[in-house]
Amino acid sequence: MAGxxxxxxxxxxxxxxxxxxxxGRNADPLFALLTAAAGSTVLVILGFMILTTTMTALPAFQSxxxxxxxxxxxxxxxxxxxxxxxxxxxxxxxxxxxxxxVPLSLGVALYVTEAAPRRLxxxxxxxxxxxxxxxxxxxxxxxxxxxxxxxxxPASAFLGRFLGFVPIFxxxxxxxxxxxxxxxxxxxxxxxxxxxxxxxxxxxPTEDKYAAYALGATRWEMIRGVVLPRSRxxxxxxIMLGLGRALGETIAVALLIGARPxxxxxxxxxxxxxxxxxxxxxxxxxxxxxxxxxxxxxxxxGITILVNVGARLIVMRMERS
Amino acid sequence: MSAxxxxxxAEAGRTSGEVSVLGRRPARRRVWTDRLATAGLVxxxxxxxxxxxxxxFTIARRGLATISWEFLTQPxxxxxRKEGGGLLNxxxxxxxxxxxxxxxxxxxxxxxxxxxxxxxxxxxxxxVIRFFTDVMTGVPSVFVGLFIYTALVAQIGFGALVGAxxxxxxxxxxxxxxxxxxxxxxxSELKDASYALGAAxxxxxxxxxxxxxxxxxxxxxxxxxxxxxxxxxxxxxxxLGSFKIVTTLVGEPISALPLAILSGARNPFAAGQARAWAGxxxxxxxxxxxxxxxxxxxxxxxxxx
Numbered sequence: 001m002a003g004x005x006x007x008x009x010x011x012x013x014x015x016x017x018x019x020x021x022x023x024g025r026n027a028d029p030l031f032a033l034l035t036a037a038a039g040s041t042v043l044v045i046l047g048f049m050i051l052t053t054t055m056t057a058l059p060a061f062q063s064x065x066x067x068x069x070x071x072x073x074x075x076x077x078x079x080x081x082x083x084x085x086x087x088x089x090x091x092x093x094x095x096x097x098x099x100x101x102v103p104l105s106l107g108v109a110l111y112v113t114e115a116a117p118r119r120l121x122x123x124x125x126x127x128x129x130x131x132x133x134x135x136x137x138x139x140x141x142x143x144x145x146x147x148x149x150x151x152x153x154p155a156s157a158f159l160g161r162f163l164g165f166v167p168i169f170x171x172x173x174x175x176x177x178x179x180x181x182x183x184x185x186x187x188x189x190x191x192x193x194x195x196x197x198x199x200x201x202x203x204x205p206t207e208d209k210y211a212a213y214a215l216g217a218t219r220w221e222m223i224r225g226v227v228l229p230r231s232r233x234x235x236x237x238x239i240m241l242g243l244g245r246a247l248g249e250t251i252a253v254a255l256l257i258g259a260r261p262x263x264x265x266x267x268x269x270x271x272x273x274x275x276x277x278x279x280x281x282x283x284x285x286x287x288x289x290x291x292x293x294x295x296x297x298x299x300x301x302g303i304t305i306l307v308n309v310g311a312r313l314i315v316m317r318m319e320r321s
Numbered sequence: 322m323s324a325x326x327x328x329x330x331a332e333a334g335r336t337s338g339e340v341s342v343l344g345r346r347p348a349r350r351r352v353w354t355d356r357l358a359t360a361g362l363v364x365x366x367x368x369x370x371x372x373x374x375x376x377x378f379t380i381a382r383r384g385l386a387t388i389s390w391e392f393l394t395q396p397x398x399x400x401x402r403k404e405g406g407g408l409l410n411x412x413x414x415x416x417x418x419x420x421x422x423x424x425x426x427x428x429x430x431x432x433x434x435x436x437x438x439x440x441x442x443x444x445x446x447x448x449v450i451r452f453f454t455d456v457m458t459g460v461p462s463v464f465v466g467l468f469i470y471t472a473l474v475a476q477i478g479f480g481a482l483v484g485a486x487x488x489x490x491x492x493x494x495x496x497x498x499x500x501x502x503x504x505x506x507x508x509s510e511l512k513d514a515s516y517a518l519g520a521a522x523x524x525x526x527x528x529x530x531x532x533x534x535x536x537x538x539x540x541x542x543x544x545x546x547x548x549x550x551x552x553x554x555x556x557x558x559x560x561l562g563s564f565k566i567v568t569t570l571v572g573e574p575i576s577a578l579p580l581a582i583l584s585g586a587r588n589p590f591a592a593g594q595a596r597a598w599a600g601x602x603x604x605x606x607x608x609x610x611x612x613x614x615x616x617x618x619x620x621x622x623x624x625x626x
Contacts, residue, residue: 031523032440038432039441039450042497045490046453049460049468056471107365115362124366126616131373133612135551137579138380138601141586145594146379187372194369218355241459248461250554251579255586275463279554282470283561297467301460308459312452 057295060288068295074261081292083299085261089178089271093253094246096182096267097189102239105193113201114223132191140255143184152180156268173268176258184252189242196238200231234318240311247304250275274300384602387595397564401584401593408600410566411581418560418577419550421485422492427542430496435526438504457494465490466555474559479574481567484560491552492545499541503534536622543615547608553579578604
């Protein structure tokens, strides 16, 4: 249809009707080339991105060897750069964020698609999307001056006092911690997971839902029996995209994680993340330190790319079926 | 229409309850499970909306306490301890860099989208570009900052231009993917009509397809602008920050609203913090204006998602 007519376009275009002006019969191939070149710049930028950063970080990788990623000893003045504590902090805060955000996001997405009164659907969707529009630095500012004294300090004190015997809650804590950063990250990724999950839930065929109701299912049984199994793969993709965002989130984490290069089993203790150490230390860094920070970025990039590519492949497979 | 609009569900459990098809559990328990689950969903919505309300409320209250005509029209004082002054230099920096980034990324992004939508239906290169554009959306913004630092800042120094290039790399994939979606929604009848009149493909794209998709493309661009205006991490590594009003594009560090908010949040001085809150209100208003404008344009046009 359109495709067949489109291929007929160029031959006609050079004809007398409209073709007198401009570049004549070469215009169409040139236009195709121009757009293809524009499209390819994305690939060029991405390739260049990987190349320059890796080249810059190479001396750091070479001088530190494998200890770059297996050591927790980060001492820029002594030239020792082990980033394990940062990797650990990034993974722990992101895990906390995902664990908190997934039930909330799925709850909101299910409510909006299956349970909410019609009038409430678009306002709720709109408000949740608004959360995604708030810049990261504003979450950081609010986190430090409002959320920390109002919620994190009492919550950490409570956890330390009553659950302190559990290693992951061992205190004492100032509130600046993996937990604090993770909670704010959760607020930031909820809108991302919700928006994607909502779109996936909407693709469940209405007939299947009616069929479940016709069998006498309650709404919850219908959701568990029809909606969730049908959309499981897509929801996993949505969660992974949220995870990808949490891994790379910088400013809010930098302000709330406590900025201490250590590994602690307790989530109410301070730590450090990869993105946060780059943002916090870059401005004061000199030559070998800068290269090590670029190296941190390369490792972070590698991890987020793995998660993102995985998520995209899942979503693509989902779209095809 | 979705299944929830059907009037039966709530009663369904009760009427067929005694001869339960699913689960063979007593009807009353099934109905209560259902109610509990619905309550859980409502609780999730409330738990998500409470932080949003708290954030908006705090920003408005603390921001309004400091924001004034002086704040909007004066640059930063030279010390975070000093009271008074404003963040005009930062706001101008944000406008300058986001404006430049838009100029860089929109033509490139829209042309790339034309390629994906018009030439790339069964084309391997287009498939690869589409996939990596999606991947690029997920690249941490701090890494984009590192890239521009190693590629450009190390040679020509900090400044507005390198900051704008970093922001344009963040905007580019958003614009490409949203524009592609909008271009695909242009009805093929319109294109066929254009070809039937003897128009070449480039004429059809530039005079029929792009104008029809313009509102949708604008929506994507506005959302990308809102995103770029709030970015902090890449600017730390490229724009660096400054107390002055900067008009040079290259070689002179420049401030931006997110950078000013960050330095206020990191320091213990009350005057600096007060300016950070007012700056946060200013930034939030800018971001929300662009976001809401995007929504309004999207809802008014026929070709939009």
